Structures are given as structure tokens and as C-alpha cells.
Amino acid sequence: MTQIGGFIAPSRKPGVLGVHSVDHFSLTVPDLADAQNFYSNFGLDVRADGNGLALHTDAAPHRWGRIIEGPSKKLHMLSFGCYEEDLRRFADHLQAHGITRTDPLPGVDSNGIWFRDCDGTPIEIKVAVKSSPSSKSVFGDLQNPPNVRAATVRAMAPRVRPRRLSHVLLFVRDLNTSIKFYSEVLGMRLSDRTNFVAFMHGVHGSDHHMIAFAQSNAPGFHHASWDVGSVNEVGVGAATMAARGFSRGWGLGRHVLGSNFFHYVRDPWGSYSEYSADIDYIGVECDWEAQEHRPEDSLSLWGPEPPPDFVTNFEA
Numbered sequence: 001m002t003q004i005g006g007f008i009a010p011s012r013k014p015g016v017l018g019v020h021s022v023d024h025f026s027l028t029v030p031d032l033a034d035a036q037n038f039y040s041n042f043g044l045d046v047r048a049d050g051n052g053l054a055l056h057t058d059a060a061p062h063r064w065g066r067i068i069e070g071p072s073k074k075l076h077m078l079s080f081g082c083y084e085e086d087l088r089r090f091a092d093h094l095q096a097h098g099i100t101r102t103d104p105l106p107g108v109d110s111n112g113i114w115f116r117d118c119d120g121t122p123i124e125i126k127v128a129v130k131s132s133p134s135s136k137s138v139f140g141d142l143q144n145p146p147n148v149r150a151a152t153v154r155a156m157a158p159r160v161r162p163r164r165l166s167h168v169l170l171f172v173r174d175l176n177t178s179i180k181f182y183s184e185v186l187g188m189r190l191s192d193r194t195n196f197v198a199f200m201h202g203v204h205g206s207d208h209h210m211i212a213f214a215q216s217n218a219p220g221f222h223h224a225s226w227d228v229g230s231v232n233e234v235g236v237g238a239a240t241m242a243a244r245g246f247s248r249g250w251g252l253g254r255h256v257l258g259s260n261f262f263h264y265v266r267d268p269w270g271s272y273s274e275y276s277a278d279i280d281y282i283g284v285e286c287d288w289e290a291q292e293h294r295p296e297d298s299l300s301l302w303g304p305e306p307p308p309d310f311v312t313n314f315e316a
């Protein structure tokens with residue numbers, strides 16, 4: 001049983017081995033002050049965390065991200081959460097798949113299982129509270145009643161505070177190899193794909209994707225997506241960030257794959273943080289049929305043209 005961002009539900013597919021959540025992601029960046037400034041303006045609760053920063057939201061005690069200093073912006077590691085009864089099974093499962101276990105990364109306090117994914121990215125599987133949702137996200141765009149001014153004045157616009165991490169999108173060397181690895185080793189399932197992007201959900205109930213991949217020539221971090229409660233919050237968040245100097249990005253639009261309304265704000269390192277609302281949810285009872293979609297459905301159902309370098313891997 002877990003409660004994150006208002007969701008209350010036990011959520012486990014009986015007998016099936018799979019991670020239940022992206023517990024957190026970790027990046028290196030050259031200057032922590034830039035990260036503090038960007039993520040706190042984005043609406044996250046940014047806290048000192050050892051030699052780095054921790055990314056929190058108001059709705060949950062969970063640590064969704066960790067930022068440490070390094071020579072350049074780079075995906076540092078990914079941590080996945082599993083149920084307690086599954087950790088030993090994952091250890092056996094990794095051995096059966098010939099995956100070499102590694103030590104935890106230096107400076108990381110961990111009792112989890114460590115290894116590297118098919119692109120060499122450090123991966124941790126640990127026992128953790130299920131931080132992915134176990135029911136559909138609450139979405140607050142309701143029709144406004146008559147005889148009232150429904151929109152606030154700009155000066156009174158509420159501060160947008162994302163509720164939780166929804167997903168991360170990584171650049172990968174080979175889409176098919178990554179889909180196979182994350183399916184067979186971590187027990188995730190393909191939701192939808194095109195020829196250059198793929199979206200995967202957790203078998204114990206999660207958003208349409210808690211991890212996604214984009215074809216590149218090297219691993220890298222493209223974006224982290226943060227759930228908000230309405231299209232209005234997506235728009236207000238984008239406008240607030242633009243007013244604070246972060247006007248580059250892409251949106252407002254709606255994705256085909258995942259169905260979420262989005263606005264991506266470009267961070268100081270050429271990757272993105274996404275405001276996302278009303279993403280599709282795939283419950284434990286659902287045997288979601290993965291589909292291969294046409295390339296033009298990779299990005300949006302509607303919205304402006306993305307910037308020309310939107311899917312450039314600056315870590316390559």
C-alpha cells in the first residue's frame with residue numbers, strides 16, 4: 001500500500017517479477033547552483049543532499065532525483081524500486097541472465113542490487129515504497145461555472161508545484177536492444193513505439209511510461225517529466241519559467257503516445273523538464289497491447305513544431 005500524490009492502492013501483479021517504479025534518477029552537472037536555480041523555479045523542492053542536491057515535491061516525502069557535480073551534464077545512474085519479496089528473485093534472475101553484478105557507485109549508500117544496462121548506465125534495483133501511481137492521476141480541468149471570472153489575474157497566478165515524477169526519457173544506442181533488456185531483465189513492458197522512440201510501463205501498475213527511449217548513437221538523458229493536475233498548470237508553469245529566463249522549450253501540446261498534455265522547459269544543459277498532465281494509466285489488471293505507430297505519431301497529436309535540436313543528444 002502506498003500513497004503518493006493522493007493515490008492509495010495496493011498494486012501488484014501476482015507472481016510476476018518486475019520493478020514497480022523508477023525510484024529516482026541521478027545526473028551530474030557542472031554547477032549545482034544552476035541546478036538549484038532551475039529546479040526550484042520549476043516548482044520542485046530542492047534540498048541539500050550530501051555532496052549534491054535532492055529533488056522532492058510537496059506531495060510526497062519521496063526523493064525523485066539526485067544531482068551531483070561532475071565535469072558535464074550526464075546521466076549518472078537510475079534507481080528502480082521493487083517489492084521486498086522480489087529482491088532475492090531479482091538477484092537470481094540477473095544471474096540466470098548472465099548479468100554481472102557491480103558495486104554501488106562511490107558515495108551512494110545502497111543495499112540494493114547494482115549492475116549496468118545494455119548501454120553501460122549504472123542501474124540499482126532496491127526495495128522501496130512504490131512511488132509510481134497505482135491509479136489514474138487526478139485531473140482537474142473541469143468546466144467553469146457561469147457568472148464567475150474563472151481565470152485569475154496574472155499577478156495572482158498560483159505557483160505550479162508538480163506532484164510527482166512521471167517518467168524519464170533516455171537516449172539509447174539501439175532501441176530494440178534497450179526494449180529487450182528492460183523487458184527481460186527489469187520486467188517492464190512495452191506500451192507503444194515508433195521507429196525511433198519507445199515507451200515502457202511497470203507491470204505492477206504505472207503511467208503509460210515510466211521510462212522511455214529515443215534512438216541515438218550514445219546513452220544520455222533527454223528529460224524528466226513531472227505530473228501536474230491540469231492543462232492550466234502546464235501553461236502557467238511554462239509562462240512562469242519563461243518569465244524567469246527559461247523561455248526555451250516546446251509546448252503546449254498533446255502527445256499521441258501516452259496522451260498527456262505537455263510543455264517541455266529546456267534546462268541549462270540542453271535537456272528538459274516536462275510539465276505533464278493526464279497521462280494514460282496502465283493498471284495491473286490490464287494486458288496492454290503494445291503497438292507500433294507511424295513516425296509522425298512519435299511527438300505530438302497537436303502543438304507547435306518542436307525546436308530543431310529537440311532530440312539532440314548533447315551527451316554524445
Ligand SMILES: [Fe+2]
Pocket residue numbers: 167169223225274
Ligand atoms: Fe515525456
